[in-house]
Amino acid sequence: ILNVEQSPQSLHVQEGDSTNFTCSFPSSNFYALHWYRWETAKSPEALFVMTLNGDEKKKGRISATLNTKEGYSYLYIKGSQPEDSATYLCAFRNSGGYQKVTFGIGTKLQVIP
Amino acid sequence: GAVVSQHPSWVICKSGTSVKIECRSLDFQATTMFWYRQFPKQSLMLMATSNEGSKATYEQGVEKDKFLINHASLTLSTLTVTSAHPEDSSFYICSASGRGPVNQPQHFGDGTRLSIL
Numbered sequence: 001i002l003n004v005e006q007s008p009q010s011l012h013v014q015e016g017d018s019t020n021f022t023c024s025f026p027s028s029n030f031y032a033l034h035w036y037r038w039e040t041a042k043s044p045e046a047l048f049v050m051t052l053n054g055d056e057k058k059k060g061r062i063s064a065t066l067n068t069k070e071g072y073s074y075l076y077i078k079g080s081q082p083e084d085s086a087t088y089l090c091a092f093r094n095s096g097g098y099q100k101v102t103f104g105i106g107t108k109l110q111v112i113p
Numbered sequence: 114g115a116v117v118s119q120h121p122s123w124v125i126c127k128s129g130t131s132v133k134i135e136c137r138s139l140d141f142q143a144t145t146m147f148w149y150r151q152f153p154k155q156s157l158m159l160m161a162t163s164n165e166g167s168k169a170t171y172e173q174g175v176e177k178d179k180f181l182i183n184h185a186s187l188t189l190s191t192l193t194v195t196s197a198h199p200e201d202s203s204f205y206i207c208s209a210s211g212r213g214p215v216n217q218p219q220h221f222g223d224g225t226r227l228s229i230l
Contacts, residue, residue: 004156032216043117043206046218089157093216100172101147101219103157 002026004092006104013080014112020076021107023090027071031095035064035075038087038106047075047088080111116140117209119222127230128199134192134225136207143209146190147219148182151204163190197229 005024013019025033032051036044048057053068061078077084087106093099116139124132136146145164149157161177163169163184171177179201184190190209194201204226208219 034218043221043223049218105156
């Protein structure tokens with residue numbers, strides 16, 4: 001069983017604050033790291049696919065970094081808005097004989113107006 | 114684009130009933146479909162992966178006779194929970210990917226909340 005951990009599990013921030021959270025994953029047999037955003041009563045929506053050590057991806061106010069050597073990725077949200085409230089999932093795809101995607105438990109973000 | 118429709122979204126039924134959940138890709142050809150289960154306060158756990166026209170590959174600990182998966186076309190996969198019992202109550206969600214790089218993101222349905230009485 002591959003260990004993919006996310007912290008914190010929940011987070012409340014005030015509107016306008018910037019925030020970040022962490023996904024840690026095995027540092028060996030890395031293939032790709034995915035971030036998804038999952039709003040209540042909707043389906044998870046892909047944010048980023050990250051494949052190279054040192055990758056930085058950005059989509060509007062949301063960005064992510066990747067460190068495959070130490071096994072972590074950070075997701076940053078700048079100037080949080082109420083519509084950013086969602087659960088943010090990371091998913092680790094391993095390389096090797098049997099590839100699969102392993103999800104973290106998610107970080108539930110609540111942005112307070 | 115890349116819309117996945119999952120039905121039903123919510124099921125309550127008696128113990129011993131079989132329940133079928135459908136997952137359809139509406140605007141792309143889903144060569145691979147994934148079925149996940151999520152228990153409260155846990156992560157999405159992969160149950161099985163199916164490629165169109167092939168038998169599904171089940172994860173360790175998932176009973177293939179209990180959870181029947183059919184992926185007969187490029188737009189439809191079904192998961193049938195046979196003779197469901199209360200311990201099968203969970204949130205089930207499908208995802209799909211089309212032709213392309215193996216690290217492409219998955220496109221998810223909205224999920225099905227299954228409650229067995």
